[in-house]
Amino acid sequence: MTALVTDAVSWAFLASGSFLVVVGALGLIRMPDFYTRLHAAGITDTLGADLILMGLMVQAGFSLVTVKLLLIGAFLFFTSPTSTHAIANAALTAGLNPRIADGAGAGTDSAAPEGDGK
Amino acid sequence: MGVDDILGLFNYWMVIVLMMIGLYTVVSRGNLVKKIVGLNIFQTSVFLLYISMGKVTGGTAPILTGKPEVYSNPLPHVLILTAIVVGVATTALGLALVVRIKNAYDTIEEDEIQAADDEKEFGDAAAAEDGRR
Amino acid sequence: MIAAHLPILQVVVPLIAAPLSVFCRRGSTAWALTFGVSIAALAISMALLGQVLDRGTLSYELGDWAAPWGIEYRVDAANALVLLIISGISTVVLPYARVSIAHEIEPHNQTLFYTCYLLCLTGLLGMVITGDAFNAFVFLEISSLSTYVLVAMGAKRDRRALTAAYTYLVMGTIGATFFVIGVGLLYMMTGTLNMADLAERIPAIGANRTLVVAFAFIVTGLGLKLALFPMHLWLPNAYAFAPSAVTVFLAATATKAAVYLLLRFLFTIFGTTFPTFEPTLTYLLLPLAVIAMFAASTVAIFQVDIKRMLAYSSIAQLGYMVLGMSFATVTGLTSTILHLFNHALMKGALFMALGAVVMRFGDATIDTMRGLGRVMPWTMAAFVAGGLSLIGMPLTVGFISKWYLVAAALESGLWPIAVLVVASSLLAVIYIWRVVEAAYFDDPPEGVTAGEAPPALLIPTWTLIGANIYFGIDASLTTRVAGEAARVLLGTAS
């Protein structure tokens, strides 16, 4: 019985986490400019990954594996927002303006990195 | 050749496709960095070939647990650990050479380097011709 | 007690000396360490050869783990001779290198240059002495990686050294990876990596397509490493633009170690009974060797840069070695192994003489050679003597090699091949004559005064020339060892 409950809970976590990762990936492709894409990628990094980790922790129960997963979670919790911040900051320093409305900054949009998931 | 054969060999065939994409990248591209990336893919795929052959169906990682279990073959793992190190060593050296080539030629495209060398070679030959006259 | 450990000391002494040399603050200290180690390696390889000739094959189990489970070092007449060539050439090259490297390499790089040289020596010795297929790959890569760096060190003189090193790196890595694929397939079918164990298990498997592909990949991979025509494209530039001492060392040893590995895999591991052994030798290696002899010699005739001319000549000479092995007879293999030794002597001497010219004039084009017979008489005399040996004049080692090769061809009933060998020697006459003509029948350009190379360069050069003549007159020792090695490889040793 408990096995069923833990399975159900962990699958719920895993499924929602995976869903968010897919949404993040879609956003990465579909969003119009660099900063909004970064925003979409952020979802994958933080909530998506953390939910998946939670699901795995529920699966693992109270063991050394859970401790390790917790540590990974903590690591991601610090590094993902930091790297997103650093990338955005670097883009801004390099002179890439956010596309606020049509026209403004559209000229520099072509300078966005080419690795946009095509 | 039955379904079992195809399933039993599919892994190797896919790895071979990967190897050949890597090899093709090396031999067909003129950009020196891209060639190194191609070499990496080629070598990584060879690693996959080795590890695939060590796998035993239903086996686990070769770390003794005290329980009677089926373990996958540890020897390919050891060999590939060594090979990975060789790979990264080659990559580091190759990239250092690319940086030096960029400094010396101001390009990392094979064609342009070739052109620069030809010009120098024939330039030299012409100069020597002048000297003789 | 130490005698029992000689096989491992052969490799570990230079290996340990390499990190030690990093601690040297001055290039000259590092040189002294390297030279000492090289002499030690030479002494060890001589002792090993003696032991092998007395007692037959030596085996050394690393870590005392029994053979197929641990790594084994296995020394027989074939690799003992190659070890001797490598450590011997290294010992002759180093006194030469002290002066020429001080001239060609920036002072702050000299210490690390000798570290790299020691690593190259370690790699070559290690890949030859080992009895384990994968261990051979590891040491092959040590020697290759250090070689790429050593070649690139020529960039101070000519930036093309960098592109040559890069091309060599890419081709060499492809070759090594092919070799690894082949070894992997062998391992897959036999479950072992030990060469002796492989040699026992492969015939037991019989006709098998995986083994055939393993065979093909190992031959191709090693073919790339030894610059077998048409996979030689990396070699001419690498030899032409490397620093002189490096060219001498590489030309005399690096491809030799690869030839040895090919011999070992073809004859010991796969063996003459392997299904694709005969056809590969007869329909692939033999024609390629003959084409290499002619194509590379012809290209050599048209080279402006004499260093590059000799590099192409090396490809042709590798053709002779491969030709000898393609007969798969005792005489054929004897000629291959003899030529391994003899070619190291003659090419070493020739590249040394050229190195002296490069040091004085900055390059070695045919134009630079004009009148050098009067400007640098001793250097050019050495060049001529080496050239005669290359052509195959009697009383030089070149003659001994050619003699055995022709005898082997006739013994196999292939008299057209024997004619071709002699005919290709005529091409060597042409390209050597071009240099001789320029050096002795042209006047030196105005303003060039007579000035001989320093004795530090001349003495090693003439040492090798002396060896060329000595072993050309009294070939009993070399032919005895080469014959023994050939019998070991063919499995017909007494």
Next chain:
Amino acid sequence: MSIAAVIDISLLVFLGLTAFAILKLRALFAVVMLSSVFSLVSAALLVHLDAVDVAFTEAAVGAGISTVLMLATLALTSRREKAPTRSQALPLIVVFLTGLALVYGTLDMPRFGDPQAPIQVHVAPKYIADTQSEIGIPNIVTAVLASYRGFDTLGEVTVIFTAGIGVLLLLAGFIREPEGLRVQTMDHHLVLRVVTKMLIGPIMLFALYVQFHGDFGPGGGFQAGLIFASAFIIYALVFGLENARKAVPGRAVRLLVACGVLLYGGVGFVSFLFGKNYLNYSVLGVDQVAGQHLGILLVEFGVGLTVAAVMVSTFYAFAGQNQPISDEDW
């Protein structure tokens, strides 16, 4: 078809797509990132094939250090590949024939996962059966790596040493004097600086864990060295090369590179004193198991030392090039 086969095939297909994209793309930054992805996915596949140690290393090397070096190279060279000008027909034919030959070779192979394959019945079973009694550590890969085939690993350390020396020889002449360095410190990245300071400690601690836990689980000197070096590289990136050099000067790194190899090689010599063959660790302890254990610990430490030092010195060499690695390039 089992779940395992589905995972296997989908990972392989994904690898194929990544490799193809690498071949086709000409934006080199994208190519390098994709090659990092390729390594990460193959690491996942390696875990799936039970090769946890290898997966760990591949992730650390391919997705870590190789990527850093390639990005550094791109920052110093150029970011776009020019369109190929020569004919692609010959390479395609050669590669196609090579692939065909390999596929031909697979036909007589033992099938994937076959427990009766030759490699599962010869040589390897001894390692699995005897590691416990002869070496006394649970991780068979470490036992084979450091003891049964310990000489290969000495060769491996020598390879990485060669690469370190080679990179120094190639790039050292071009390293600017410290006062001339213009590698920008990321002064305006307050967040980055704070987070980096917080993380460096745990990363180094993790490296030590990987180093000394290698006997029991995946890990060992090589992986630990890479992780240790990466902590250092992060420090250098955020706080500037100059500060990193102050912490550990270039010459010290160079000597550490040599020390690791000397430690490994030196341990091998100890067995001579007891009349045993090179690299026989059994003589180091009161009994065989204790000796092997100590020997493996020592040589793994040598590996870790050399790897970490080589990675740091290679990074110094690349980062110290005359063109600065600036914010914009990252």
